[in-house]
Amino acid sequence: MTFTAVLRSGLTELGVELEPGAEGLLAEFFGLVKEAAAGLNLTAIKEPEEAAVKHFVDSLALLRWVSLGEGDRLLDLGSGAGFPGVPLAVAAPGCRFFLLEAVRKKCFFLEQAVKRLGLTNTTVVCGRAEEYGRLDRYREQFGWVVARGVAALRELAEYALPFVAVGGCFVAYKGPRAAAEIEAAREALELLGGRVEEMVTYSLPRGGEKRVLVFIRKERATPAQFPRRAGVARKRPL
Numbered sequence: 001m002t003f004t005a006v007l008r009s010g011l012t013e014l015g016v017e018l019e020p021g022a023e024g025l026l027a028e029f030f031g032l033v034k035e036a037a038a039g040l041n042l043t044a045i046k047e048p049e050e051a052a053v054k055h056f057v058d059s060l061a062l063l064r065w066v067s068l069g070e071g072d073r074l075l076d077l078g079s080g081a082g083f084p085g086v087p088l089a090v091a092a093p094g095c096r097f098f099l100l101e102a103v104r105k106k107c108f109f110l111e112q113a114v115k116r117l118g119l120t121n122t123t124v125v126c127g128r129a130e131e132y133g134r135l136d137r138y139r140e141q142f143g144w145v146v147a148r149g150v151a152a153l154r155e156l157a158e159y160a161l162p163f164v165a166v167g168g169c170f171v172a173y174k175g176p177r178a179a180a181e182i183e184a185a186r187e188a189l190e191l192l193g194g195r196v197e198e199m200v201t202y203s204l205p206r207g208g209e210k211r212v213l214v215f216i217r218k219e220r221a222t223p224a225q226f227p228r229r230a231g232v233a234r235k236r237p238l
């Protein structure tokens, strides 16, 4: 099966519908990722069927539970080669997307890809969450923050929650160990103003790998001392 056929059947299985024209853009993005894969350390992404399921369908699974439209602002923290941010930006053109990534060569790839795909709703931000989360124009400015594959929840919460507006939501894309990660992150979430609202589970099509989206509601402003300076959350998670 081709990339597009696997993508289409995978999304149908999950109950996610795409805007007209989105499939073509996603296939074009896959081509760009594949071309850049070796230089970006993304070798696992080369097989079209596997990439369609593990990266594209997985990224878009959020849309089964969330609709992103006009006036929404979403930050993808640690976007890497653009997952889940780019597929979501293609699928939800009315929402404004910010792709935050610390590694310059990945940011360069993202900037080129955004330009090639004509994604006028998407801005690439090159830097670390620990720095950007302290700037007024980013701090508590997003109704949605998402992150996939960046860090364990206990550490990740300190990067992500400062960006979320009070009342907004941080969604962590996780695997089968999500419940244990939540347990380990309880104290951190409480300190940072977040509360786990819901955990939804889905199986990826074909291999059927189990995935979990953890929805964390921001209930209170994050105290000014967070995030701590770069490297501290990793060494001494809350």
Ligand SMILES: C[S@@+](CC[C@H](N)C(=O)[O-])C[C@H]1O[C@@H](n2cnc3c(N)ncnc32)[C@H](O)[C@@H]1O
Binding pocket: 077, 078, 079, 080, 081, 082, 083, 084, 100, 101, 102, 103, 106, 127, 128, 129, 130, 147, 148, 149, 150, 159
């Ligand atoms: C394993 S990759 C996952 C990339 C992508 N989210 C995905 O699911 O394919 C993690 C990415 O997060 C970025 N990252 C890790 N910590 C970060 C931080 N504190 N601020 C910004 N980016 C960060 C890394 O540079 C890396 O590109």
